[in-house]
Amino acid sequence: MHEAPPPTNSPSPAPAPVPASSAVPAEPLSHGLKQRHLTMLGLGGVIGAGLFVGSGAGIAVAGPAIVVSYLIAGALAMLVMRMLGEMSAAMPASGSFSVHAERALGRWAGFSVGWLYWFLLVVVLAVEATAAAQIAHGWVPGIEPWAWVLLFMVVFTAANLTAVKNFGEFEFWFASLKVGAIVVFLALGLLAVFGWLPDTDPVGMTNLTGQGGFLPNGWGGVVSGVLTVVFAFGGLEVVTIAAAETDDPARAVGRAVRSAVVRILFFYVGSMLVIVTVLPWTAQQAGLSPYVKVLDAIGVPSAGQIMNIVVFVALLSALNANLYGSSRMIFSLAERGEAPRGLLKVSGGGSRETTGGVPRRAVLASVAFGFVSVLLNLLWPDTVFLYMLNSVGAVLLFVWALIAASQLRLRARLEQEAPEALSLRMWCFPYLTWVTLAGLFGVLLLMLTDEAARPQVLWSAGATALVLLVAVGRQWRERRGSAVADR
Numbered sequence: 305m306h307e308a309p310p311p312t313n314s315p316s317p318a319p320a321p322v323p324a325s326s327a328v329p330a331e332p333l334s335h336g337l338k339q340r341h342l343t344m345l346g347l348g349g350v351i352g353a354g355l356f357v358g359s360g361a362g363i364a365v366a367g368p369a370i371v372v373s374y375l376i377a378g379a380l381a382m383l384v385m386r387m388l389g390e391m392s393a394a395m396p397a398s399g400s401f402s403v404h405a406e407r408a409l410g411r412w413a414g415f416s417v418g419w420l421y422w423f424l425l426v427v428v429l430a431v432e433a434t435a436a437a438q439i440a441h442g443w444v445p446g447i448e449p450w451a452w453v454l455l456f457m458v459v460f461t462a463a464n465l466t467a468v469k470n471f472g473e474f475e476f477w478f479a480s481l482k483v484g485a486i487v488v489f490l491a492l493g494l495l496a497v498f499g500w501l502p503d504t505d506p507v508g509m510t511n512l513t514g515q516g517g518f519l520p521n522g523w524g525g526v527v528s529g530v531l532t533v534v535f536a537f538g539g540l541e542v543v544t545i546a547a548a549e550t551d552d553p554a555r556a557v558g559r560a561v562r563s564a565v566v567r568i569l570f571f572y573v574g575s576m577l578v579i580v581t582v583l584p585w586t587a588q589q590a591g592l593s594p595y596v597k598v599l600d601a602i603g604v605p606s607a608g609q610i611m612n613i614v615v616f617v618a619l620l621s622a623l624n625a626n627l628y629g630s631s632r633m634i635f636s637l638a639e640r641g642e643a644p645r646g647l648l649k650v651s652g653g654g655s656r657e658t659t660g661g662v663p664r665r666a667v668l669a670s671v672a673f674g675f676v677s678v679l680l681n682l683l684w685p686d687t688v689f690l691y692m693l694n695s696v697g698a699v700l701l702f703v704w705a706l707i708a709a710s711q712l713r714l715r716a717r718l719e720q721e722a723p724e725a726l727s728l729r730m731w732c733f734p735y736l737t738w739v740t741l742a743g744l745f746g747v748l749l750l751m752l753t754d755e756a757a758r759p760q761v762l763w764s765a766g767a768t769a770l771v772l773l774v775a776v777g778r779q780w781r782e783r784r785g786s787a788v789a790d791r
Contacts, residue, residue, distance in 0.1 A: 333398055333548065333662070334469075334662060335551050335661070336468040336549060337550045339559065340476060341469075341475065341546075341550075342546055342550060342557070342560040343559065344475060344476045345476075345542060346540065346543040346563065346564030347479055347483055347568060351479070351483065351486065352536070352618040352622045353619055353622075355536055355575070356593055356595055356615050357591070358533075358536060359536070359594055360591065362374075362533045363594055365525055365529055366532075367518070368519075368520075369521075370529050370585075371576045373530045373532070375569075378569040378572055379569075381537035382565040382566070383731075383736055383739075384540075384704045384740060385541075387707055387708055387740070388707050389560075389561030389562075389728050390730045391707075391711055392547055392557045393555075393561075394718055394722070394725035394726055394728075395714075396547050396553030396557060397636065399545070399632070399637065401421075401703065402415075402633060403640070404707070405707075407714060408709070408712075408713035408717075411775070411779055412779055414642065415642045415771075416772050416775045418637045419771050420767070421699070422670070424696040424703075425630035426670055426674045427693060429623055429627060429630070429678075430674060430677030430689070431681065432622045433456050436623065437449040439616045457678070460620075460624045464631060465664050465667055465668075466662065467662065468661070471624065474621075475625060478620065478624070481617050482618055489578070492604065493575075494578065496582050496602040501602055501603070503603065507581060509581070511581055511583060511585070512580060515586050531750055531757055535700055538700045541629070542628065542629040543561065546628070548632075558727055582601060582602065583597055593615070596608050596611045631663055632663070634647055638666070646665060648663075648665075649664065651664055677689070694763035695763040695764055695766065695767040696764060697757075699767070701747060701748055704744055708740050711737055712738075715733055715734070748761060
């Protein structure tokens with residue numbers, strides 16, 4: 305094993321200058337990810353249980369207008385990803401938006417958003433591992449859920465400890481299965497709508513206009529739908545983290561972002577349109593997969609088990625991606641002196657593309673906290689773990705808001721200092737960036753007015769305030785120490 309170059313621990317009263325793309329220091333990590341890995345990671349990273357199962361709750365509150373809810377939430381996610389893609393193509397780094405926030409706003413911002421995102425990933429990891437274990441336990445009742453959790457964690461820890469290409473291959477095939485499942489679902493749904501399946505009649509637009517019309521619960525239902533589905537788009541950020549481990553990060557992240565956001569929007573909105581067209585929206589209920597309902601309705605045998613397999617793969621894919629993303633984020637924090645230096649150890653031996661360049665200590669640190677989260681979820685799901693889950697419930701929105709704020713600062717500086725690095729540009733800058741920020745704060749305000757979502761905002765705000773206090777305190781101590789040393 306060898307150690308990455310030491311970080312600079314001196315205080316930085318002003319944001320660091322923006323380097324040109326060619327001047328960005330080389331990462332000590334492997335370059336084992338290929339463009340196909342990154343593209344599929346972008347497509348499959350957000351296609352998870354939130355879509356296959358959680359979308360039923362959105363349909364229950366918005367009716368057919370859930371299509372509009374997904375369009376609004378998807379547009380927000382697409383704008384954030386365009387901004388993130390612009391910064392990552394110009395300045396690729398394993399810490400992605402944490403590095404960008406530090407360069408744009410100062411060390412406090414990079415520290416805060418990096419640790420908040422790491423905490424978010426390792427807590428959600430527990431939910432995914434536990435849910436996947438419950439499905440597996442249903443198939444093999446003789447093996448207890450905790451044993452399945454242990455197996456999943458060991459397998460994916462091993463995959464992340466070896467070579468990054470193993471992570472890439474896992475995600476490539478996981479994402480391929482999920483994307484393939486949605487394509488088949490869309491095709492079957494369209495055939496059912498037009499009555500081209502055996503023993504089916506054309507559905508037409510009846511279900512879109514009946515049962516209270518397209519807006520059965522008014523625009524309030526659309527807003528409630530947005531609050532329900534916006535978090536399903538979380539996960540796209542991992543693409544920009546992974547881009548640093550490709551041969552050509554700037555080009556790779558640009559291509560991945562361009563292809564991912566539009567296609568994901570198509571998959572999400574297209575799926576919802578098929579679901580509410582084939583079946584009345586009143587047939588859906590929270591907690592049950594609307595995909596299973598539709599497949600059952602059009603006569604697909606064993607639809608429930610088929611979707612169980614798809615959801616199982618989606619959960620394992622998310623677990624794998626979250627473990628990868630959390631390890632790279634904490635490694636990047638260590639590089640910048642914002643996490644223990646011991647996490648900077650990366651594997652050596654062989655070529656960086658095959659066995660070297662893996663931050664094994666960072667992987668182990670992330671999975672260790674993931675194990676703690678799983679234990680809390682198994683022992684105290686309704687108390688301790690619920691508080692942890694609430695404390696990250698709205699963190700994604702805070703992260704997205706900091707991405708937008710960072711892009712506002714960095715875009716202007718890049719245009720002055722390194723315009724050639726802007727190979728991917730945010731649309732209608734700065735107007736759409738400001739619109740995105742307003743939209744994100746609007747969602748937060750709406751969550752505060754929603755009784756079910758309010759605890760997530762308050763607990764997440766508390767966690768954010770705590771991290772900010774630590775960040776400001778560290779910076780104050782460093783400046784004070786520097787002032788004493790200069791005397």
